[in-house]
Amino acid sequence: MNWPYKNELGEKEIYKTDVLVVGGGIAGCMAAISAAKSGQKVMLIEKGATERSGAGGSGCDHWESAATNPGSKVKPEDLVKAMIDNEDGYNNGISHYIECREGYDTLLEIEKMGGKIRDNDDEFLGAKFRDEKTKLLYAYDYENKMTIRIWGTTFKPAMYNELKRLGVQVVDRVMVTSLLTLNGKQGDKIIGATGFNNRTGKFMVFEAKATIMCMSRPARVWLFSEAHPGLSEFRPLQCIGDGHAMGWRSGAEFNMMEKSVRAEFSAAGQSFPPYGAGNNHNTWYPATLIDSRGKEIPYLDRDGNELKDFYDRTVPAYDQPFFLKGGNIDEAKYAYDGPETVPFDTLIEMGYVPPFYADLTEMPDHERNVIWGMMVGEEGKTRVPILKNYTDRGFDPKEHVLQCYGAGWKSSNFSSNERQLFGLPGGFYNDWKLMSSQDGLFVAGDALFASNCYGHAASTGSYAGRHAAEYASTMVLESYKEDQVRTEEVRLFGFLEEKDAVLEWKEINASISKIMRNYCGDQKHGNILKQGLICLDELEEKAYKQGYARNPHELMRMHEVLNILTVSKLIIHACLERKSSSQKLDFNRIDYPEQEVEKAFILIKEANGFVESRNVPLDYYGDLKANYEKFNSDYLEGKNDI
Numbered sequence: 323m324n325w326p327y328k329n330e331l332g333e334k335e336i337y338k339t340d341v342l343v344v345g346g347g348i349a350g351c352m353a354a355i356s357a358a359k360s361g362q363k364v365m366l367i368e369k370g371a372t373e374r375s376g377a378g379g380s381g382c383d384h385w386e387s388a389a390t391n392p393g394s395k396v397k398p399e400d401l402v403k404a405m406i407d408n409e410d411g412y413n414n415g416i417s418h419y420i421e422c423r424e425g426y427d428t429l430l431e432i433e434k435m436g437g438k439i440r441d442n443d444d445e446f447l448g449a450k451f452r453d454e455k456t457k458l459l460y461a462y463d464y465e466n467k468m469t470i471r472i473w474g475t476t477f478k479p480a481m482y483n484e485l486k487r488l489g490v491q492v493v494d495r496v497m498v499t500s501l502l503t504l505n506g507k508q509g510d511k512i513i514g515a516t517g518f519n520n521r522t523g524k525f526m527v528f529e530a531k532a533t534i535m536c537m538s539r540p541a542r543v544w545l546f547s548e549a550h551p552g553l554s555e556f557r558p559l560q561c562i563g564d565g566h567a568m569g570w571r572s573g574a575e576f577n578m579m580e581k582s583v584r585a586e587f588s589a590a591g592q593s594f595p596p597y598g599a600g601n602n603h604n605t606w607y608p609a610t611l612i613d614s615r616g617k618e619i620p621y622l623d624r625d626g627n628e629l630k631d632f633y634d635r636t637v638p639a640y641d642q643p644f645f646l647k648g649g650n651i652d653e654a655k656y657a658y659d660g661p662e663t664v665p666f667d668t669l670i671e672m673g674y675v676p677p678f679y680a681d682l683t684e685m686p687d688h689e690r691n692v693i694w695g696m697m698v699g700e701e702g703k704t705r706v707p708i709l710k711n712y713t714d715r716g717f718d719p720k721e722h723v724l725q726c727y728g729a730g731w732k733s734s735n736f737s738s739n740e741r742q743l744f745g746l747p748g749g750f751y752n753d754w755k756l757m758s759s760q761d762g763l764f765v766a767g768d769a770l771f772a773s774n775c776y777g778h779a780a781s782t783g784s785y786a787g788r789h790a791a792e793y794a795s796t797m798v799l800e801s802y803k804e805d806q807v808r809t810e811e812v813r814l815f816g817f818l819e820e821k822d823a824v825l826e827w828k829e830i831n832a833s834i835s836k837i838m839r840n841y842c843g844d845q846k847h848g849n850i851l852k853q854g855l856i857c858l859d860e861l862e863e864k865a866y867k868q869g870y871a872r873n874p875h876e877l878m879r880m881h882e883v884l885n886i887l888t889v890s891k892l893i894i895h896a897c898l899e900r901k902s903s904s905q906k907l908d909f910n911r912i913d914y915p916e917q918e919v920e921k922a923f924i925l926i927k928e929a930n931g932f933v934e935s936r937n938v939p940l941d942y943y944g945d946l947k948a949n950y951e952k953f954n955s956d957y958l959e960g961k962n963d964i
């Protein structure tokens with residue numbers, strides 16, 4: 323096969339920096355920007371092309387938790403309290419407080435870089451969701467105004483230009499593969515990382531005083547389609563949890579990794595591309611839904627009262643302080659909000675006739691145009707696949723309705739053993755500086771436990787960058803152990819050698835997913851989980867013996883899959899450590915059916931080949947406001963300068 327890139331296999335390059343950012347998505351870009359602004363030398367390593375990479379690279383239509391924006395009627399403390407209560411305490415108080423407290427500042431910073439956050443062209447002049455003075459457009463709760471509609475397709479290129487302007491050294495097309503530890507010892511201070519160029523094969527070593535982990539979270543653990551690994555996946559193909567795998571190997575602590583939910587949508591080719599089917603959730607809120615006879619399925623409040631006026635959908639219920647997407651926070655607003663939340667049988671019992679459709683035709687013009695054209699268009703993965711392709715094929719939201727499949731944007735095709743890390747899943751444990759349990763390793767964005775959303779990723783990225791820069795300013799570069807680097811080099815490149823290799827990455831991924839469905843599905847039992855670990859160990863051994871890659875690109879895919887395997891073991895270990903069931907964590911142990919015997923976070927890590935765990939109270943973060951202010955006095959002083 324002709325390979326279009328330089329052949330640099332066998333070559334090695336060493337880089338030195340103050341702050342190393344691994345992963346150039348939303349969190350990574352903002353981390354690098356804020357560390358560079360703090361005066362440190364910064365390198366950012368990205369597997370794809372930073373200008374558009376990651377879950378937010380193709381866009382984002384709404385920015386949540388902007389509690390400090392001028393229109394907001396919600397205090398950061400109240401918003402974060404609702405978020406924590408909503409999860410019965412299983413949430414990341416620190417990172418979500420940062421999101422609520424600094425999110426709007428971060429949004430303004432992105433605006434200064436060139437991101438579009440206001441309706442400056444007056445496209446929505448007079449709309450109920452527009453503030454005439456600031457030209458900000460609000461979403462969902464029009465009364466409390468803490469979610470802002472944004473033109474997210476403009477953000478990532480703006481961040482990229484800012485990285486360049488600040489002199490951040492951006493290294494694209496490099497897969498980071500391991501973290502380097504002081505003296506090569508697991509659990510010790512992080513002093514850099516290794517990686518390789520996924521086009522040329524060059525091996526790279528990065529030495530750093532501080533490292534920031536921004537590689538998002540795992541995917542393709544329970545579900546993988548060899549035929550459809552692309553668009554039908556929710557997240558980009560390259561975001562599969564490499565960071566979790568290397569953090570586990572380096573000895574960092576993880577939290578809530580036992581939590582998984584029944585797969586909902588966009589995985590393994592089993593559902594429509596995200597936001598491409600009729601629904602009334604998220605991007606499509608508050609779309610009208612109808613049945614096949616055109617009969618509207620009305621929105622009801624939680625007491626069963628029909629919301630007669632369209633704009634009732636955009637204000638809280640009579641005694642509800644505020645709500646987020648779909649009316650779903652702080653006392654649910656709705657008894658149901660259409661096919662998405664109610665099983666089809668119930669709707670049929672209620673007299674509706676399937677199929678169901680999202681119907682924008684009768685909605686106020688601004689409401690229709692903001693859903694189809696702005697939200698669908700600016701939202702991740704929608705501009706070309708949905709807005710352009712559907713429009714090119716004749717879809718006109720003034721005339722046509724869009725069919726709901728399965729349960730709206732979700733799919734009912736998934737079995738209970740087909741699971742995903744979704745809805746505030748587990749991840750790296752963090753302290754108030756967003757440092758992991760490992761000295762020198764900071765974490766931001768979707769890599770954190772109980773993380774979600776763009777504003778959260780951007781603001782925690784910025785915050786981690788600031789604190790990592792401060793840390794780096796007091797450190798010296800430590801020398802890495804040659805043995806540690808050499809062992810990694812051998813592990814990485816062995817797959818390219820001639821041998822009796824028969825296994826390609828897709829087969830290994832399919833096997834992992836099958837093991838996880840069979841041994842770590844919905845109903846878990848200690849003996850079955852342990853059997854799963856044995857299967858994963860056997861598969862890993864086989865993969866290292868029989869796996870092959872024909873070029874650096876396939877080598878990257880192979881190591882991604884081995885990382886999925888490591889993450890799968892991490893998940894099973896976490897499941898074994900929690901010895902009671904928990905509805906909130908969607909965690910069912912057949913051998914420990916009692917609910918919430920241990921109402922605490924259970925942190926796990928690997929140390930010298932063994933798994934260690936410890937319990938931490940759910941409110942380990944203490945008083946949110948007081949602690950935030952204690953750790954961020956410099957930021958609060960300089961806030962007016964942003």
Ligand SMILES: Cc1cc2nc3c(=O)[nH]c(=O)nc-3n(C[C@H](O)[C@H](O)[C@H](O)COP(=O)(O)OP(=O)(O)OC[C@H]3O[C@@H](n4cnc5c(N)ncnc54)[C@H](O)[C@@H]3O)c2cc1C
Pocket residue numbers: 344345346347348349350367368369370375376377378379381382383384385386496497498499536537538556557558560561562563564565596701702703766767768769774775776777779
């Ligand atoms: C389709 C879609 C729509 C969304 N819409 C919204 C929305 O409207 N509002 C909202 O608030 N949130 C939305 N989100 C969520 C939001 O985009 C994410 O929460 C956010 O992007 C997370 O940022 P991150 O930096 O943690 O991860 P990402 O932005 O995914 O970045 C991770 C980066 O790490 C890189 N990487 C991974 N592994 C390696 C490796 N081994 N070496 C080097 N680099 C690596 C990846 O290439 C990627 O660039 C959406 C997500 C998706 C998928």
